[in-house]
Amino acid sequence: MRGFQDVLREAGMTDEKERTFYANLSLNETQIVLKKILKKYPSTKVICTDSDDGADLIHTAAAQMGLSIPGETALTGFGNITSQQIPTVDQHPELQGQLAARFLIDFAEGKLSDSTMIDEKIPATLVNIGDLPVNLNHSS
Numbered sequence: 001m002r003g004f005q006d007v008l009r010e011a012g013m014t015d016e017k018e019r020t021f022y023a024n025l026s027l028n029e030t031q032i033v034l035k036k037i038l039k040k041y042p043s044t045k046v047i048c049t050d051s052d053d054g055a056d057l058i059h060t061a062a063a064q065m066g067l068s069i070p071g072e073t074a075l076t077g078f079g080n081i082t083s084q085q086i087p088t089v090d091q092h093p094e095l096q097g098q099l100a101a102r103f104l105i106d107f108a109e110g111k112l113s114d115s116t117m118i119d120e121k122i123p124a125t126l127v128n129i130g131d132l133p134v135n136l137n138h139s140s
């Protein structure tokens with residue numbers, strides 16, 4: 001959540017905490033939170049989630065409420081595990097798993113120690129970015 005809020009601040013928004021809504025992964029609670037979002041920000045153009053599961057839940061809740069999200073309001077996910085055509089982030093879990101296994105084996109074989117442990121960064125990749133129907137550079 002801090003990353004989302006950092007990006008909002010970098011984009012010039014000063015109310016990033018007010019624009020952050022929290023819900024557990026339940027359909028009922030998601031509908032309640034979705035109503036709060038749309039009441040507080042009726043001209044919402046994009047809802048960004050911190051997981052594809054959250055995006056899928058918002059999509060289901062919105063459909064049950066008669067709303068088109070994604071559609072009238074864009075939706076983004078995080079994790080690249082959704083079947084929806086929405087922008088999301090691929091964290092390359094296969095590569096993460098390969099690196100973790102290699103490091104664990106090297107550690108078990110004595111090739112690494114706590115003091116020589118490797119901290120390798122894996123870049124994330126934006127996918128389906130063309131499915132974002134708004135230009136954020138020109139939105140308010």
